[in-house]
Amino acid sequence: MNLTGSKMKKLLLTGSFGLTLISILLGFLVGAIVLLIAGFNPLEAYWAIIKGVLSKPKYVSYVIIYATPLIITGLSVAFALRTGLFNIGAEGQFIVGAMAAAIAGYFIQLPILLHVPLCIFLAMSAGAVWGGIAGHIKARFGVHEVISTIMLNWIALYLSNWSLTLQMFGKQGTGKSHMIQETARIDLFGQWKITEAGIEFIRSHKVLGDILKSPVNLGIIFALLFAFLMWYILNKTTLGYELRAVGFNPDAAEYGGINVKKSIITSMSIAGSLAGAAGALQVMGVSHKIAKLAIMEGYGFDGIAVALIGNNTGPGSVFAGLLFGALKYGGAKIQDAVGAPTEVINIVVGTIILFIAMPKLIQVIFKSRKG
Amino acid sequence: MAAIDFSHIAVEMSGITKKFGDFVANEEINLTVHRGEVHALLGENGAGKTTLMNVLYGLLKPSTGTIKINGKSLNIFDPNIAIKNGIGMVHQHFMLVESFSVTENIVLGNESTKSFGILDTERAEEEVVHLSEQYGLTVDAKALIQDLSVGSQQRVEILKTLYRGANILILDEPTAVLTPQEIRELVAIISNLTKAGKSIIIITHKLNEIKQMADFCTIIRRGRHVDTVKVSEVTEEELAAKMVGREVSFKVAKEKQNPGEKILDIRELYVEDSRGVMVVNGLNLQLHKGEILGIAGVDGNGQTQLIETLTGLRKAKSGRIEVLGKNITNLSPGKIINKHKVSHIPEDRQKRGLVFEFDIAENMILESYFKPAFSKRFTLLRQNIYKNAATLIEKFDIRPQDATVQAKSLSGGNQQKMIIAREVSNEPELLVAAQPTRGLDVGAIEYVHQALVAQRNEGKAVLLVSFELDEVMNVSDRIAVIFEGKIVGVLDADDADEKEIGLLMAGGTA
Ligand SMILES: Nc1ncnc2c1ncn2[C@@H]1O[C@H](COP(=O)(O)OP(=O)(O)OP(=O)(O)O)[C@@H](O)[C@H]1O
Ligand SMILES: [Mg+2]
Secondary structure, rough: OHHHHHHHHHHHHHOOOHHHHHHHHHHHHHHHHHHHHHOOHHHHHHHHHHHHOOOHHHHHHHHHHHHHHHHHHHHHHHHHHOOOOOOOOHHHHHHHHHHHHHHHHHHOOOOOOHHHHHHHHHHHHHHHHHHHHHHHHHHHHHHOHHHHHHHHHHHHHHHHHHHHHOOOOOOOOOOOEHHHHHHHHOOOOOOOOOOOOHHHHHOOOHHHHHHHHHOOOOOHHHHHHHHHHHHHHHHHEHHHHHHHHHHHOOHHHHHHOOOOOOOHHHHHHHHHHHHHOOOOOOOOHHHOEHHHHOOOOOOHHHHHHHHHHOOOOHHHHHHHHHHHHHHHHHHOOOOHHHOOOHHHHHHHHHHHHHHHHHHHHHHHHHHHHOO | OOOOOOEEEEEEEEEEEEEEEEEEEEEEEEEEEEOOOEEEEEEEOOOOOHHHHHHHHHOOOOOEEEEEOOEEEOOOHHHHHHHHOOOOEEOOOOOOOOOOOOOHHHOOOOOOOOOOOOOHHHHHOOOOOOOHHHOOOOOOOOOOOHOHHHHHHHHHHHHHHHOOOOOOEEEEEOOOOOHHHHHHHHHHHHHHHHHHOEEEEEEEOOOHHHHOOOOOOOOEEOEEEEEEEHHHHHOOHHHHHHHHOOOOOOOOOOOOOOOEEEEEEEEEEEEOOOOOEOOOOOOEEEEEOOOOOOOOOOOOHHHHHEEEEEEEOOOOOOEEEEEEEEEOOOOOHHHHHOOOOOEEEOOHHHHOOOOOOHHHHHHOOOOOOOOOOOEEEOEHHHHHHHHHHHHHHHHHHOOOOOOOOEEOOOOOOHHHHHHHHHHHHHHEEEEEEOOOOOOOOOOHHHHHHHHHHHHHOOEEEEEEEEHHHHHHHHHOOOEEEEEOEEEEEEEOOOOOOOHHHHHHOOOOOO
């Protein structure tokens, strides 16, 4: 007992896990100060978040739904970072993935067991191409991936918006695409929920019924699967060995006979395919369509913070994604509870995130500047 | 010796113990250094020298023990406290900001500012120039660190400690990275410093340097204090024996052996360095089975680029390299290692040789992770990987004997042993060894030399590149002298004479 106690203490104090916890606490503290300055009671506000996240099964379910794309874009950024690459492009990869899934989900007719995997596969391929381009540009011309991925983000955004202007795909005048086929959706009980029996079930079952009130879907299963796959690939396979070696010390990797340029492209492609999958799952499980984007939605950018908080590991990203989802979903509830305007809430949530992610972001930037 | 003020004890460390987990790196060590004294620390790789100095400098907190500086008991738990008390340290690996100027690096964290936090560059530069003239530490105050030689960078590190008012200087293996000329300059600098009443603690594996520079020498073995001796009263052999705990042979024993077929054939090789200057200029070289060929030369005559080209890390401009009759010119490192069986002990173990964040076992498979012994259908075979490491750790006496330790927490010498273990275990036809004994203790050097000779006796070829003429003359069968990117003479090691080689190295004709 004593031994595990002291081990625990050591882990908390010296390990990166402890650092993360401390930054999370600090983040909340500074968030509280912001609230105080704006004239609101931080305790009430935070209590509203906790209640808004945990007090009903439906809320928990919403948090998971919010968290799903963030976990996966987090994995995308984390995977690249483990190879020493800063994937700012998860945003764009997410967009092309969503677009690919929406197109494949609308135009192709297939039974569900084929249609769903096909959509995800195509979306991952699109994301892989998008990430791979950045990797290729870096390997070939030495252009830093941060620069190329930022540009690719904008190209993705305009490409997606342009696709909506096409007669056959966009619903004219709405700025939205047509809904994808039922067979391309991963909602759980989506159709059944609006039948008589479904409505009756929801009314009579307290917990399950409440959960079903949220758009439950299979996304989180995929997210967990991807987290496991990432852990497995990085730690158990020869590919992971190569990528980690390149990430830690490209000179030594080159010396050891590892093809560093190929590794960069591979890593960015895998990272891109993950972000692409996140976009697909969002379309297939939640929105069922894509819409015109005036600005970036921020899934990819949030993924950066998720990856940093999660220490670039699979399990870490799941944890951080959930934390993020909870803040995003629960944060909105401060408004009702203490009457703070959304702007203040966004500042508070932003501050918390900034505090959590900043120390690590600085580390990463310094590391990539040295390399 | 004349400079020592025995009435003034500058450093008194007593009963210092430092543990890393269960591992005891320092055990009850005592160290006394007087004002104006040069005190050498001697010990095998991993003996705990750097650890002890890190304790003195406040980078590590001792588990037990006390430290007195100039008679005052101190709790040094942070380098700032050490610096305030006049202690300065130049690390085994420099800690300079490459893109900053010399002056900026020296005043970093100690800026004399005008107002509003703006650095007063002119005044700072004046101070730096003044200090450097005072102690003969020649360096251009305006130059950027990245443009300086290793020797100059070291002078910057020393200036930095002096600028902060250091009276006690710790130098951790300062000569390991220096050329003979730079070492002579350092000796002069140290003498200037002690004359000014400064105390120096110096770590080095080179016994002749201890004889040359130090007044006293403390010997540490496996974390324990063995002895403190007056340097003028002991021989190099006695020092070596005290440190290793047995007699050490400085001569390499090897039977005469007739070389076999040609393994390496380099014809008219031209290579540019990173700045585009041609540094290998029509080089020709042949090497046979069962032969050690030493390349002697002053640093900067194209050795680095030659090795890089040979191992696929740099492209040749023109010329041809053959291994066992097959052309390997400008192939990828992977091909050269795996298909043509060339192993390489790199000159820079930090940069090339190791992945610091990997553990010992992972580092041991850097070139062979994909081979059937270590992976099956793209999955790493963890058990085999760690068993392999355990075997090599045992065979090459790598300490600590734990395959799961990260490479970065090993002492410099043990890191080098890891690389040698890996490269030799790859069973190469040709082993390219660049500065293979840099930073190694005499016992380990003996071991490495024996390993190179064993390769040769097995009928493999060894290309040894070293800036230390002693080493080249001692280990090689033949010696090729390189000057300005060309081989200017090849001699049989048996009848080679140091003067003759020295002359060739300087560009003269023998
Ligand atoms: N942070 C650390 N964690 C665990 N072990 C460590 C750590 N730092 C050093 N050690 C171990 O302590 C021992 C002493 O290391 P140290 O660096 O002091 O050796 P050294 O005498 O300077 O050797 P060298 O001549 O090779 O530089 C080594 O076995 C090393 O592996
Ligand atoms: Mg050391």
